Structure formats: C-alpha cells, structure tokens
Amino acid sequence: MIKAYSGLKGLAILLLIIAGTLLVISIFSWGVANVIQLLLPLLVVLSYLLIVIFLLGILPATFFKDLRPTLCMYSLLMSYTLGVTTWMVSFFFVIKTFGFWGIFFAFLLQFLAPLALAGALLKGSWQIAIHLTTWISFAYAMRFYNKWLLNLNTPNQKLRRGKIIDIELS
Numbered sequence: 001m002i003k004a005y006s007g008l009k010g011l012a013i014l015l016l017i018i019a020g021t022l023l024v025i026s027i028f029s030w031g032v033a034n035v036i037q038l039l040l041p042l043l044v045v046l047s048y049l050l051i052v053i054f055l056l057g058i059l060p061a062t063f064f065k066d067l068r069p070t071l072c073m074y075s076l077l078m079s080y081t082l083g084v085t086t087w088m089v090s091f092f093f094v095i096k097t098f099g100f101w102g103i104f105f106a107f108l109l110q111f112l113a114p115l116a117l118a119g120a121l122l123k124g125s126w127q128i129a130i131h132l133t134t135w136i137s138f139a140y141a142m143r144f145y146n147k148w149l150l151n152l153n154t155p156n157q158k159l160r161r162g163k164i165i166d167i168e169l170s
Contacts, residue, residue, distance in 0.1 A: 036092040043085045044131070050078050050085075051138050062149065072149045079142035086135040090116035093128055 036043070058075055061067050090113040094102040097119045105115070113136055120129035 030095075033092055033095040036088050040089070040092065043089055047082055047085045047089075047131075047135050050082050051134070054078055054138065054142060059145075068149055068152065072146050075142045075146045075149065079139050079146065082135055082139040082142065086113055086132065086139060089128075089135075090132065093125075093132075094119060097123060 054075065058071055058078070061071055091103070093116045094112060097116075098105075102115065102119070113132060117129060117132045117136070120126075120132060
C-alpha cells in the first residue's frame, strides 16, 4: 500500500511538472507573439532596408580591395540580423497559424522558417510566403558572400592538404 502511494505521488508530481512546463512555454510563446505583432511593421521595413543596403552598398563596394575586410564583417552582421527578423516573423506566423503545437513541432524538428513558409503556402498567404522566401534567400546569400569575400581577401595563402602555406609573390 505504501509503495503504490509513493508511486502515484511521484507520477502526480511528474504530471504537475510537465503541465507547469507546458503552461510556462505557452505563456512565453503568447507573450513573444504579441511583442512580435507590435514590432511586425518595423521588422518588415528593417528586413527590406538590409536587403537594399546589401544590394546597393555592400555589393558595389566589393571592387575596392581596402574595404573587403570591413565588408565581410558588415555582410555577416546583416545576414544574422536578417536571419533574426526572419525567425521572428516565422515564429509569429507559426503561432498564429498552427498555435502552440506548431511551435512545439518546429522546435522539436529544428526548423521554424521552412515550417512557416510551408504553412503560408498551404494557407494561401502568398505575400507572407514571398517575404519569407526573399528573406531566407538573402540571409544565406549574405553568408555565402561573406565566405566568398574572405576567400577573395586572402590572396597570399593557399590551402593544400589541410595546411595553409604562404606563397611569395614577386
């Protein structure tokens, strides 16, 4: 009798902990979604402003060799900023479309933006799907540009069999 009581007590405590955790996550998700809803116009403007600055400022400045190290840093920062805004808009769209379970599966499967993009396409929200596709594409394009610029910026080093060997150019 005592062992059964302690087992039921442990099960009740476990269920209470799980319910409390789900409640905290739900309240947190609801609060974050409301904050993102307030910031949504600013996030859209910021995202497209970053894309315009990248296309009209960073890319043409690549021709100046002295600016390349600075451009690497700026493109990486812009990429992560665009990635964060994409994540926030994706989080908001998944919360509003699929509710708590959408966020649960997004965190479980580790992809939020593709889930939001698929949800936007399935729901017929073409404007959101176009925004997300543009932002995801440019976030990764900025990261690839950063890597390309880093490789372009180090002309005196050559990678051979995993070792960096300095090459003298005379």
